[in-house]
Amino acid sequence: MIYFDNSATTKPYREVLDSYVKVAGEYYGNPSSLHSYGGQAEKLLSHAREQIAKLLGVKASEIYFTSGGTESNNLAIKGTALTYHNRGRHIITTSVEHPSVSDAMEQLELQGFEITYLPVDEAGRISVSAVERAIRKDTILVSVMHVNNEVGTIQPIKEIGTMLSRYPSILYHVDAVQAVGKVPIHIAENHIDLLSISGHKFHGLKGTGALFLREGVRLTPLFNGGQQEKNIRSGTENVPGVVAMAKALRLTMNKSETGIAEMRNIQRLLRSGLSCIEDIQINTPIENAAPHILNFSLRGIRSEVFIHSLEQQGIYVSTTSACSSKRKSASKTLLAMGVSEELAESGIRISLSLENNEDEARIVLEAIKKTVNQLRKVMKP
Ligand SMILES: Cc1ncc(COP(=O)(O)O)c(C=O)c1O
Incomplete structure (x- = not known):
């Protein structure tokens, strides 16, 4: 898991x-x-x-x-x-x-x-x-x-x-x-x-x-x-x-100095891996961003479908925020940032803790790529 x-x-x-x-x-x-x-x-x-x-x-x-x-x-x-x-x-x-x-x-x-x-x-x-x-x-x-x-x-x-x-x-x-x-x-x-x-x-x-x-x-x-x-x-x-x-x-405070650096590394690894995916938009800015969150939208893929597919592979991520993820509306933050309604509805949030590591990130990246391919194949007219 x-x-x-x-x-x-x-x-x-x-x-x-x-x-x-x-x-x-x-x-x-x-x-x-x-x-x-x-x-x-x-x-x-x-x-x-x-x-x-x-x-x-x-x-x-x-x-x-x-x-x-x-x-x-x-x-x-x-x-x-x-x-x-x-x-x-x-x-x-x-x-x-x-x-x-x-x-x-x-x-x-x-x-x-x-x-x-x-x-x-x-x-x-x-x-x-x-x-x-x-x-x-x-x-x-x-x-x-x-x-x-x-x-x-x-x-x-x-x-x-x-x-x-x-x-x-x-x-x-x-x-x-x-x-x-x-x-x-x-x-x-x-x-x-x-x-x-x-x-x-x-x-x-x-x-x-x-x-x-x-x-x-x-x-x-x-x-x-x-x-x-x-x-x-x-x-x-x-x-x-x-x-x-x-x-x-x-x-948390004792671990935070090394933990923050480690989360930044994982975030960087995820960002560069994700940016190779076709029709992806990474919504988390590069500057002035916390080390633990990476938000992205996959054009044409509904976020609920995507997170459930990842879950079947033992990977737990979320749509936007936990409290709004059951409301099924476009992310308020993404809309305020000027992201289109379509992409704001397909936002995915990965969020890390001091306990995560780069090996996990590599596994997640592969799973995301595989899932995107599978879902896009199914959706092709
Ligand atoms: C920015 C922010 N403020 C407040 C809260 C609410 O905190 P709690 O779950 O402890 O009520 C959350 C929870 O997600 C949050 O992310």
Whole structure:
């Protein structure tokens, strides 16, 4: 089996699973309980918070645990909108965000907020000057993804942050779900106020995530209840999941320097092999792209048919993004990049992890070539 769908989710590391089982089985106290059993769980939670903060270069008090990227994004966007709506009701984002951002924006539009969706160029990038031009007196938030989940384009996060530092009343949120372990993340240097991460995208477990919230930034909670996480995110904490996420982040960060170089090599190998195929368009740009994603379209071949043919050979890739792959529509990101409807409907995404190697890539390349030939033969009139 070759698993090349790591942007959808990654395989948890063995050590991560072991930590989860140990904490879930032995330290199951509620961190809010006053007795020592609760105290032990609370200690584990604090330790994980410190570890994650250190790895991200921020303070432990600025990390809030959530159930994943979707919740972190919703909390960041709606939480700031609810808090700062008296200051203004205008938000800037891009036209290629993950639905956990774009759908949250649409919901805010129904509540009277105005959203500017910035267009992207043919590489899937927004321009810093377009962000600045879109700023109004009533702009309260700019939300931009670090790495696009469908094509891997890296947005100019640092340049936008530097520009926004001249507008201190505007908050800057970055969806870094696809960036962790694949591109360096510099929260303070890039003037980021809020940043979302998700455990299962870096070999942790599903249902775990975190939001970095810079000290001094206020947020209205989306969940009310027991006032956990300093009342920003009520709900009994998922202690084993958080401990597992901290371990996954540490292991990922430790491996990331060599891992990134290795993923780049695999990506290069795949790109040069794929580019020999007739009627293929490679949608992932060469520059400003993360090392783990390679998106391409095969003219005349339906992406569902293609991925199922690969699956029969034990190879797992995906159409566009996992959440939209069942919706059977053209990729939103590809359309925004100016790709034709036909090619946007036949997008295939290969996504790598630190665990993949070049031998797997060679096998996949051969399988892709063979499958394309077979499908094109069948389709010939
Ligand atoms: C860019 C991006 N943001 C947010 C999410 C949502 O994360 P989660 O699956 O943890 O809710 C994803 C998941 O694919 C993603 O790729």
